[in-house]
Amino acid sequence: MRICVVALGKIGLPLAVQFASKGHEVTGADVDERVVALVNDGAEPFPGEHDLDVRLKEAVAQGRLSATTDTAAAVAGAEAVVLVVPLYVCADGTPDFGWMDAATREVARGLRSGTLVSYETTLPVGTTRSRWAPMLEEGSGLRAGRDFSLVFSPERVLTGRVFADLRRYPKLVGGLDEASARAGAVFYEQVLDFDVRDDLPRPNGVWDLGSAEAAELAKLAETTYRDVNIGLANQFARFADRSGIDIRAVIEACNSQPYSHIHQPGIAVGGHCIPVYPRMYLWNDPSATVVAAAREANAAMPGYAVTRLAEAYGELAGAEVLVLGAAYRGGVKETAFSGVFGVVGALRSAGAVPYVADPLYTDAELAGLGLTPHAGQQVTALVVQADHEEYATLGAEDFPGVRVLVDGRRVTDPERWGGVRRIVLGAPA
Known part of the structure; x- marks a missing residue:
């Protein structure tokens, strides 16, 4: 098949590589010229995804994967289109459809009769039918369910292990109609591999949930x-x-x-x-x-952790505190909704002077996030925010002068922190 994957981010690019590995001709479309150039060179645009570097190089070298900034043209030459454009939620909880709307309009411009369109980005229930179908129809002049197939099929993978998760979990599909669901099932059966599992209520593979709304709710x-x-x-x-x-x-x-x-x-x-x-x-x-x-x-947990620190340390005004970990979880270079921002904000509100260190980030990258990098300043308190494996080997000798450690992930070794008051959330001090 000729497949177009729209948005080559931390999920979209591994998906494109997976599809290419099954022998299909894949074009990735992205608005970021840097990402497109790197993909066409066979270079991963972001680190940390297991096996992506090797598999990307193979797909590009074999001529099965290329990238472009011209989404409409890529869609026009595709039999199946998969959208993995991010959807954000505003502070008041309202979904921000801006990027998705723009991508959908570009897909509509290139959409041809007989094409399958699959949305993999998590959506509020009803979005595929009430928002994307009319937008695609208006921009293409085609009819969803008659001229083209439309499904919602949520991604259920974790960054860092996308290829393994694609094999492990059933692929959920919900169509705008029965014919769309069948087309979606046939597509995913041809582009994915599934591990045999005995702990499922039905065999692993593609599961048709009966409607786009059911698949949206499942995610x-x-x-x-x-x-x-x-x-x-x-x-x-x-x-x-x-x-x-x-x-x-x-x-x-x-x-x-x-x-x-x-x-x-x-x-x-x-x-x-x-x-x-x-x-x-x-x-x-x-x-x-x-x-x-x-x-x-x-x-409320980042603020609670700082409260526990203040209870053990005393007055935090003027205290220099090092927060270990900018990433939202260990081993992954990603700060989306990371607790570091809540912890640093709570420390500043208490009058403390917070610094941040993370083995995955340079000082310039931390500063770009609005955080103050730790450049060897003497600190008297530590807060472990991310469960990086490196933190398991740290001890009191690495931070002379530290009086209190708040381990928010239970990753530190208590034997290494003699002389320091070590606070673990949910454990006796």
Whole structure:
């Protein structure tokens, strides 16, 4: 097949490479000229995605993958179009469709009869039918479900392990109509591989959920569940702090039977998905009080961590504090909704002087994020914000003068911090 992937970001580019690896002719379309140039050179535009570098080079060298900034032209030559353009949510929880609208209009300009269009970006329920179908029809003069097929098929992968996740999880598809769903299923069966799994209610592969709306809700529901679960774990952790209980031991005990699957608490919930999609769900369902409460609980954790620091340290005004980790999770160079911003903001509000260090970021990159890089300044307190593996080997000797450590990820080794008051969220001090 001739396939167009719109947006060559941290999900779109691995998808394009995966499709090319199955023998298809793939054109990636992106508005960023730098990304397009790097892809055409066989060079990954961003680090950290396992096996992407090797597989990208192979796809480009074999002539199966190229990139362009001309989305409409790429669509015009494609039998299938997959959109992975990011959708953002404004501060008030309203989805910002700007980039998606622009991309959809470009797709419509190049759309030809018989093409399959698949949206993989997470959407509020009803968006595929009520927003994208009319926009594609208006821009192309074609009829969705009659002249072209339209489906929603959410990505269910984690950056850093996209290729493995594409194999592991069923591919969910929801069509605008039955014919679109069949076309979507046939497409994904030809571009993906699936591991055999015995723990699923039906065989691994492509699962038709019956409608675009059901597939949209499936993605929102599974991500919102994680946010609510973490919110509950964080509530448990705060109670455990007041009660002198180690919440990790409690959670391990609870999860020893099959009816409990409590997640781990932590200083923040970051990334493009978990902090965002519950708000998207709330836009659809503002009466979901459980979802709203969990989102509020998780958003409050960076401030809570600084409160714990102040309780152990004393007055924070003028205190120089080093925050370890700008990334939202260990080993991934990404700061989307990272807890570092909430922690630094809370420290500044308390009058402290916060510095930030991260093994994945240069000082210039940290400064570009509005953070003050640590350049060897003497600090008297530490806050671990990201669970980078490097932090497991740090100890008191690496930070002479530090009095208090708040480990927001339970990643530090207590044996290495003699003489320092070590605070772990959800554990006795």
